[in-house]
Amino acid sequence: MSNITLAASRPVLADRIGSRTLATDVALIAAGAALTAGAAQIVIPMWPVPITGQTFAVLFVGATLGSLRGALSMLLYVGLGVAGLPVFAEGGAGLAKLAGPTGGYMIGFVLAAALVGWLAQKQWDRKVLGTIGAFLAGTAVIYAVGLPWLSVALGQLGYPNDLTATLQAGLYPFIPGDLIKALAAGGLLPLVWKLTSRTK
Template identity: 60%
Template sequence: MSNLSLAVGRPTIADRVLPRSLATDLVLVATGAALVAAAAQLYVPMWPVPISGQTFAVLLVGTALGASRGALSMVLYALLGLVGLPVYTDGSSGLAVLGGTTGGYIVGFVAAAAVSGWLAQRAWDRRVLGTLATFAAGTVTIYAFGLPWLAVTLGAMGVPDVLGTTISGGLLPFVVGDALKALLAAGLLPFAWKALGRADRRPNAAE
């Protein structure tokens, strides 16, 4: 049996449920991209950047799959939209989206999934504070790509007060939501790890 796998490094919560194999990894990568695509359709229209469920899905995928598979899943998501599939927010797609005000956030999804996955592979997602830190690090990574990209795009569009618009339209509306998403993850992921641990111990107790 081949041990070939897209996963690199220590196991994540996905590996506690499913054995590592190339076939499993491909399914997980595709599922992660589909999850982010679905979350992108849960949005509140805003300009220049809409509010959506994408960031939670991105960080959850990264944390669950680990750095390599999480990043590959987001690369797949970005490519699916680039070739025309309606996976971006509001069913949009194409190079115009990636080159627009939200393009930097989509590129940042790849790096954020890698960062959150790397931290999860070091067991940060097994404790409440560690999960909060994992999601905070991933969120900051998204903004590190999204905000400069947004500023450049707004400048090219001739928008006055580029810095103010970038902060008021690309950062401030999302802060509370990002905090709530991190709190939700901090409740879900450590609980899931504990549940898996109890499930492992149950057969031993029966013996």
């Protein structure tokens, strides 16, 4: 199958930067992991879950790389952190960090990038409302994995872990930021599509 056919079958922004090769895919996957690692260091300290720039990076990587490469990029990010590189929020690293209160969110990153990437392949990211919807769907996936994990972790640490306590610790403080991120993406990605379409 030619590179042109592959690009047409996965019409995401990354496929518009040039010819599609294995080396390009590897570089993009690594770049997505690096972007997420950098965004993880933008932190407003909170316990048990800090506010970071991670989720925007995760969803942006999924939207621009597509489902498979987006998911692989997040797997690489999590793998590097587990291996000991300080790529998690606040320079965290190690298996213990993954097993802690925020571990479920990081697992959710992989699934969220895959979902947003799949929606981008369906051209959701070319319209404002579609992009916002894709980002909100990806965010919901992160919470769907992160909140139950957080509840278990809080209970193991001896903290209240009923539904109200879990939502107060891991959901409510993040809703305004999540909405802002989705709106920002809704303005950014369709604009980039328009710009790249004019140059092709």
